[in-house]
Amino acid sequence: xxxxxxxFFTVIFLVTGLFFMTVSTVGVxxxxxxxxxxxxxxxxxxxxxxxxxxxxxxxxxxxITGIKILLVMVVSMMAGPIGTHIIDxxxxxxxxxxxxxxxxxxxxxx
Amino acid sequence: xQIFFELCLLATILLSIPILVMLLKxxxxxxxxxxxxxxxxxxTLFLLLIGFIDSRHDMYVDIALSFAVLGFVSSVIVAKxxxxxxxxxxxxx
Numbered sequence: 001x002x003x004x005x006x007x008f009f010t011v012i013f014l015v016t017g018l019f020f021m022t023v024s025t026v027g028v029x030x031x032x033x034x035x036x037x038x039x040x041x042x043x044x045x046x047x048x049x050x051x052x053x054x055x056x057x058x059x060x061x062x063x064i065t066g067i068k069i070l071l072v073m074v075v076s077m078m079a080g081p082i083g084t085h086i087i088d089x090x091x092x093x094x095x096x097x098x099x100x101x102x103x104x105x106x107x108x109x110x
Numbered sequence: 111x112q113i114f115f116e117l118c119l120l121a122t123i124l125l126s127i128p129i130l131v132m133l134l135k136x137x138x139x140x141x142x143x144x145x146x147x148x149x150x151x152x153x154t155l156f157l158l159l160i161g162f163i164d165s166r167h168d169m170y171v172d173i174a175l176s177f178a179v180l181g182f183v184s185s186v187i188v189a190k191x192x193x194x195x196x197x198x199x200x201x202x203x
Contacts, residue, residue: 007111010111011114014114014118017155018118018121018122018125021122021125021151021152021155022121022125024148025125025128025129025148028128028129028132028133028144028148029128029129029132034138034140034141034144037133037141037144038144038147041144041147041148041151042147045147045148045151045152046151048151048155049151049154049155052118052155052158053158056158056159056162059111059162060167064168065167065168065171068168068171068172068175069158069171071175072154072158072171072174072175072178075175075178075179075182076151076154076178078182079151079178079179079181079182079185080147080151082182082185082186083147083181083182083185083186083189084144084147084185086185086186086189087140087143087144087147087185087188087189089189089193090189090192090193091140093193094192094193096140
């Protein structure tokens with residue numbers, strides 16, 4: 001019985017995680033410029049892998065491997081936002097403009 | 111649960127392909143690097159799921175942990191390289 005409950009919650013968390021990763025993938029494809037694309041990557045991927053790691057931790061149970069899975073979750077949920085922020089800042093400093101704003105300004109100047 | 115993990119693995123692969131195709135098609139260093147960031151998270155999950163399918167969790171969890179850390183370190187290193195090798199301070203002077 002206990003194993004069924006554990007499998008039930010594993011499935012719930014894994015499906016939620018994959019849903020957020022799908023949302024992130026759609027964001028990467030649909031967003032107009034680099035900065036918003038990186039925004040989708042930083043948030044969606046981190047939340048997605050966070051939920052998936054919780055699901056795998058529930059399935060694995062509270063032992064050394066389970067704690068390592070939580071460690072993977074902590075590292076991934078830190079790495080995503082920090083990595084994307086660093087790249088955002090470098091791209092902005094190097095002069096990569098937001099494409100959507102450029103189009104709006106061009107429309108107004110014509 | 112074995113089949114469910116395999117389906118999750120397939121979903122993770124299917125989620126990586128459009129990101130790679132779209133960002134590599136767009137060209138430019140920044141889009142390529144955004145693709146690396148996105149897919150490195152997917153590969154971390156990929157490794158975890160393979161561990162559960164292969165029922166050798168402890169080995170694959172270690173690989174996924176090192177891959178997650180390396181993914182983060184590589185983004186910091188590349189960003190430092192792109193911003194002039196780190197000789198500028200935070201305000202870019």
